[in-house]
Amino acid sequence: MSLKVKDRFFSALLGAASAYAVYVQYFAPIQIRQQVPYVWGLVLVVVFLFLRMSQPGQDFIVYVKQARAELRKVVWPQSSEVMSATTAVGIAVAIFSILVSLLDSMLSGLLAKIIG
Structure with a gap:
């Protein structure tokens, strides 16, 4: 070139x-x-x-x-589709955050019992 x-x-x-x-x-x-x-x-x-x-x-x-x-x-999504997808993602993030927090606290408690 x-x-x-x-x-x-x-x-x-x-x-x-x-x-x-x-x-x-x-x-x-x-x-x-x-x-x-x-x-x-x-x-x-x-x-x-x-x-x-x-x-x-x-x-x-x-x-x-x-x-x-x-x-x-490009076919752009309607605002209602964007809102429903955003809501679904927010709910999924909240659920997985709660699950990870529970798992973390259980594993921390188990490790505290093992260590002493």
């Missing part, structure tokens, strides 16, 4: 712009920190260029479109 020079350039530009934006926001002197909105705007422009003009950006756009298409195929 060989990246073209254009793809490498946009990847490097995106990395440099992001690193500079983090520097300006968190580590730069106070005078430079006033430029934070402009620097993050520059990052957004570089992201847009990366997505539109590089092959990895195009691949990412295709991936997002395919993911959205798959999400549209």
Whole structure:
């Protein structure tokens, strides 16, 4: 998978712009920190260029479109189904917690009798 020079350039530009934006926001002197909105705007422009003009950006756009298409195929449960499943899980957790607590106390008592 060989990246073209254009793809490498946009990847490097995106990395440099992001690193500079983090520097300006968190580590730069106070005078430079006033430029934070402009620097993050520059990052957004570089992201847009990366997505539109590089092959990895195009691949990412295709991936997002395919993911959205798959999400549209999902049959989401009704709220009543979610509530009944949540209630069943809660009851099961409560029952198993009680059983484990009883088993623990019985085994602790048995171990106390054995040890002395």
